Each structure stands twice: as structure tokens, then as C-alpha cells.
Amino acid sequence: MSAATQALRILLVGSGRMGSAMLRGWLGQSVTYPDAITVVEPDEHRRTQVVAEHGVPVSAVVPEEWSGDAVVFAVKPQILDQVLPAYRTYCAAGCAVSIAAGKDLDALAKGVGSSVPIVRAMPNLPASVGRGVSVAVPNQQVDAKIRDCANRLLGAVGSVHWIEDEALMDAVTALSGSGPAYIFLLTEAMAKAGGQAGLPLALARSLARETVAGxxxxxxxxxxxxxxLRADVTSPGGTTEAALRVLMENDLWAASVARAVTAAADRSRELAAVQES
Ligand SMILES: NC(=O)c1ccc[n+]([C@@H]2O[C@H](COP(=O)([O-])OP(=O)(O)OC[C@H]3O[C@@H](n4cnc5c(N)ncnc54)[C@H](OP(=O)(O)O)[C@@H]3O)[C@@H](O)[C@H]2O)c1
Structure with missing residues (x-):
């Protein structure tokens, strides 16, 4: 590893679904190595899993000492306010990265201190297979070095986009955060339709799944x-055109997707307001 890409020393708080996906990405992409990571995880079963899978030191409680580059918070948003203050000193020495949905930069700064560089990020579920997309927003203390650090942390599980306007995070949550569920629903609907068109259900499910993945x-x-790409597979007068004519009729399908994204963004705003109150 060159000096510019030195292993990051990371304190990971929470190794549930998303935390462990990131851990796997960091080790797989050589962002760090097992001795440079400390994980805090109260769940005994998950602690055992992390040690068995990655050989990384895991603590049930906040370590008494730590110094390094980044503290990454991957706990549920509901408990984040209680968790943050114990990590103030450690964050001050490096930076804080939070992936908690709906927790804004102000709330994070209240917990870890207003002089700490903080990156708020929203990854999505395909991060668990290294194909996520994260959107990150920095506070004013984040400099180029911290940005690079966050890029490496988030980039290990997929692509990273930066925004400067935090208000966009609700729309981001609605599009890429919740988006995988829209695709799963589409796959379910295709499988069901295949069954209705006469295919054995097991075959219809496989075809729908593999078509969406492909x-x-x-x-x-x-x-x-x-x-x-759509135009490329749509021959005039062909079968795809017949299907798309139905799907695109009066723009109903697109309008339904737009309403769904708006509903998710509205809900994201509501949840953030509840968490702040
Ligand atoms: N999953 C997603 O697709 C997704 C997408 C974007 C963002 N996120 C965000 O990622 C964060 C984690 O989500 P997740 O799905 O990975 O949740 P999760 O599977 O429940 O993982 C959270 C982990 O943190 C542990 N924990 C609880 N209190 C802790 C403490 N004081 N210190 C350290 N660890 C503690 C939990 O243990 P216990 O189970 O014992 O409480 C659990 O193992 C959330 O804030 C969520 O908003 C998730």
C-alpha cells in the first residue's frame, strides 16, 4: 500500500446487516486489515460471527482507548443519540461517518461535538454484495483528506456520490435507499404475470429473477x-413494443413510480422530524 493509500484505522460501531457488509468490503478491498479495525457490537451472536468470519477484534462495549482515522456509526437511528457521546474523543481525533437513516448533520454534531468532521451517508442494501450506491454529505469541517477517507470507506461497498445540500437526503433515501424494494416488487409482479400467462410458477420466478438481474x-x-437500452430491444410491431404500449399508456406506470418516490421522501422527512422531537 502506498503512503497515499495507507490502511485506514477504523472503529466500527454496530456490525449488523450494513456494518458487517462494510466490514467485508473494507477487508476485501484492502481499505484496511484486521488489526487496524475495532468493532463494537453488543450482540453476542454477531460478535462471534465477526471474529469467525474476519478475525477482527470485537468489543461488547466502548473501548477504553482507541486512536485512528474514522469512527463509523452503523447502529439504528433510534439509538444513535445515546451512542454518540461515548465516542466524542475518538471522533475528534479523526472523523465521524454515520450511515443512520434520517439523522442529520446537526444531530450528529450534537452527539460527537461541533468541531468534528462529520460525513452523513446513505448507502443501500446491494452494499451487502459490493454493489451499493452511497450518497454522502459533509459538514463544514470535512476537508479533502477526510473526503478521501470517506470515499474509501463507502467506495468499498459500491459507488459514492457527494451532495452539498443536505435537504436532498430525503429524495436520495426515497430513490436509492428504498429503490431496491421497488425492483424486488417489479420482479414479484413479473413472476406472477408469468404464472398467469401459463408458466409453472417456479419457472416464472426463476425467469423473472434472472431477467431483472441480467x-x-x-x-x-x-x-x-x-x-x-429499451429502444434497442423494442422492434417495431414486436412483442416488447406490445408490452411497453400497455406499461407506458397515459404515463400511468411512470406516474405511479413518481408518487411512490414522493411518498418515501415525505416519510423520510416525517421520520427525521420524529427523531428530532
Ligand atoms: N439495512 C439497510 O439497507 C440500510 C440502508 C441504509 C442505511 N442503513 C442504516 O444503517 C444502520 C444500521 O442498519 P442495519 O440494517 O445494519 O441494522 P442492524 O442489522 O440492526 O445493525 C445494527 C447493529 O448495531 C448493534 N448495536 C446496538 N446498540 C449498539 C451500541 N451501543 N454499540 C454498538 N452496536 C450497537 C445492534 O445490536 P442489537 O441487535 O443487539 O441491538 C446491531 O447488531 C441504520 O442506522 C440504518 O438506518 C441501513
Missing amino acids: AAALMAATDDDPAQ
Whole structure:
């Protein structure tokens, strides 16, 4: 590892679904190595899993001493306010990265101190297979070095986009945070429709699943716009065109997706307000 890409020393707070996905990404991408990570996790079963899978030191409680580059908070938003103050000193020496949904930079600064560089990020579930997308917003204390550190932490489980306007986080949550569920729903609907069209259900489910996964892989492998990819598979007078005519009728499907995203963004705002009160 060159000096510019030295292993990061990380304190991971919470190794549930998302924390352990990040841990796997960090070790797999050589962002760090087992001796440079400390994990705090109260759940005994998860502690055993982390040690068995990664050989990383895991503590049930806040370590008495620690120094390093970043404290990454991957606990549920509901308990974050109680958890943050115990890590003030450690965050002050490096930076704080939180992936807790709905916890804004002000709330994070209240917990760890207003002079601490803080990155608030929203990853999504495909991070668990290294194909997530994260959106990050920095507070004013974040400099280029901290940004680079956060890029390495979040980039180990997928791509990273930065925004400067934190208010956009509700829309981000609604699009990429909740988005995987929209695709799962589409897959369910395709499988059901395949069954209704006469296919054995098991076959319809496999075809729907593999079609969605294959189309996503194709989209990921090209810079072509999805609209272009759609046009490429739509022959005039053909079967795809017949299906798309139904799906695109009066823009109903697109309007339904737009309403869904708006509902999710509204709910994200509501949840953030509840957490602040
Ligand atoms: N999952 C997603 O798709 C996703 C997407 C974007 C953002 N996020 C955010 O990621 C965060 C974690 O979500 P998750 O799905 O990974 O939740 P999770 O599976 O419940 O993991 C949270 C872990 O933190 C542990 N924990 C509780 N109190 C702790 C403490 N004081 N110190 C250290 N660890 C503690 C929990 O243990 P116990 O079970 O014993 O409480 C649990 O193992 C959340 O804030 C969520 O908003 C998740």
C-alpha cells in the first residue's frame, strides 16, 4: 500500500446487516486489515460471527482507548443519540461517518461535538454484495483528506456520490435507499404475470429473477441511457413494443413510480422530524 493509500484505522460501531457488509468490503478491498479495525457490537451472536468470519477484534462495549482515522456509526437511528457521546474523543481525533437513516448533520454534531468532521451517508442494501450506491454529505469541517477517507470507506461497498445540500437526503433515501424494494416488487409482479400467462410458477420466478438481474448487469456494463437500452430491444410491431404500449399508456406506470418516490421522501422527512422531537 502506498503512503497515499495507507490502511485506514477504523472503529466500527454496530456490525449488523450494513456494518458487517462494510466490514467485508473494507477487508476485501484492502481499505484496511484486521488489526487496524475495532468493532463494537453488543450482540453476542454477531460478535462471534465477526471474529469467525474476519478475525477482527470485537468489543461488547466502548473501548477504553482507541486512536485512528474514522469512527463509523452503523447502529439504528433510534439509538444513535445515546451512542454518540461515548465516542466524542475518538471522533475528534479523526472523523465521524454515520450511515443512520434520517439523522442529520446537526444531530450528529450534537452527539460527537461541533468541531468534528462529520460525513452523513446513505448507502443501500446491494452494499451487502459490493454493489451499493452511497450518497454522502459533509459538514463544514470535512476537508479533502477526510473526503478521501470517506470515499474509501463507502467506495468499498459500491459507488459514492457527494451532495452539498443536505435537504436532498430525503429524495436520495426515497430513490436509492428504498429503490431496491421497488425492483424486488417489479420482479414479484413479473413472476406472477408469468404464472398467469401459463408458466409453472417456479419457472416464472426463476425467469423473472434472472431477467431483472441480467438487465441490471447489462445496464451496469454500459454507459447507454436506459431509454436507449429499451429502444434497442423494442422492434417495431414486436412483442416488447406490445408490452411497453400497455406499461407506458397515459404515463400511468411512470406516474405511479413518481408518487411512490414522493411518498418515501415525505416519510423520510416525517421520520427525521420524529427523531428530532
Ligand atoms: N439495512 C439497510 O439497507 C440500510 C440502508 C441504509 C442505511 N442503513 C442504516 O444503517 C444502520 C444500521 O442498519 P442495519 O440494517 O445494519 O441494522 P442492524 O442489522 O440492526 O445493525 C445494527 C447493529 O448495531 C448493534 N448495536 C446496538 N446498540 C449498539 C451500541 N451501543 N454499540 C454498538 N452496536 C450497537 C445492534 O445490536 P442489537 O441487535 O443487539 O441491538 C446491531 O447488531 C441504520 O442506522 C440504518 O438506518 C441501513
